[in-house]
Amino acid sequence: MPSTSDDGRDSVLAERREDAVNAFLRATPALYRRDIGIHPHAAAWAAQTDNTATSLFLTGPIGVGKTHTAWQSARNWVAAHITRTSRRPRVETWRSTALFDALRHDNPDWNVRTLTRQLQEADLLYIDDLAAARVSPTGWTQERLYEIFDERYINRRPCLVTCDVLPGATGDIVGDRVQSRLREMFRGGVLLLEGADRRAGAAA
Numbered sequence: 001m002p003s004t005s006d007d008g009r010d011s012v013l014a015e016r017r018e019d020a021v022n023a024f025l026r027a028t029p030a031l032y033r034r035d036i037g038i039h040p041h042a043a044a045w046a047a048q049t050d051n052t053a054t055s056l057f058l059t060g061p062i063g064v065g066k067t068h069t070a071w072q073s074a075r076n077w078v079a080a081h082i083t084r085t086s087r088r089p090r091v092e093t094w095r096s097t098a099l100f101d102a103l104r105h106d107n108p109d110w111n112v113r114t115l116t117r118q119l120q121e122a123d124l125l126y127i128d129d130l131a132a133a134r135v136s137p138t139g140w141t142q143e144r145l146y147e148i149f150d151e152r153y154i155n156r157r158p159c160l161v162t163c164d165v166l167p168g169a170t171g172d173i174v175g176d177r178v179q180s181r182l183r184e185m186f187r188g189g190v191l192l193l194e195g196a197d198r199r200a201g202a203a204a
């Protein structure tokens with residue numbers, strides 16, 4: 001039977017977890033705040049807390065639920081990574097088009113060096129719609145992507161990516177050296193979501 005002090009520690013943990021999930025929800029786009037059931041592979045990924053964490057690559061056709069699954073997975077991941085004592089994990093969430101743009105040049109909100117470091121060191125990096133950009137990043141942006149992904153790769157920091165093409169087809173976007181690292185980071189972590197465009201169903 002748990003002691004009173006165990007109960008106290010459990011309630012501290014529950015409270016820290018709730019605070020962290022609520023903070024994450026505030027930064028989540030409104031459409032994706034609703035809790036959904038996710039594929040068991042995504043649920044298992046979000047629940048893993050060891051230091052050899054793999055990354056998760058969600059692929060599938062338009063409207064199948066990749067982005068919503070990713071936000072839900074990231075939310076679950078945050079909850080799973082709260083402990084009674086450690087600091088709250090830092091999650092960076094970016095649409096690929098905004099990310100490539102941000103890495104291209106300094107702007108009033110950040111400089112590229114600082115942003116690169118933040119993306120290297122975040123506990124989880126989530127990039128939505130990796131293949132969305134009509135114009136692929138150029139040499140300079142690909143170099144920043146290399147710095148980000150190489151640092152994450154060598155430190156085994158997890159990434160969460162949604163993309164409407166398979167991971168083998170992103171080389172033109174991220175460049176060969178990043179592509180090689182992504183291949184290893186996502187080995188065993190590619191989840192193909194199958195089904196119809198859920199937006200079409202909603203309109204019917």
Ligand SMILES: Nc1ncnc2c1ncn2[C@@H]1O[C@H](COP(=O)(O)OP(=O)(O)OP(=O)(O)O)[C@@H](O)[C@H]1O
Nearest residue numbers: 031036037061062063064065066067068069198199
């Ligand atoms: N498991 C689910 N249960 C209920 N609704 C869902 C689920 N997954 C996604 N949806 C809803 O379906 C719609 C499309 O989902 P989402 O935006 O995640 O698709 P997507 O695969 O990312 O599309 P795209 O390829 O265009 O980016 C949204 O309204 C979303 O809230």
Ligand SMILES: [Mg+2]
Nearest residue numbers: 066067129162
């Ligand atoms: Mg999407």
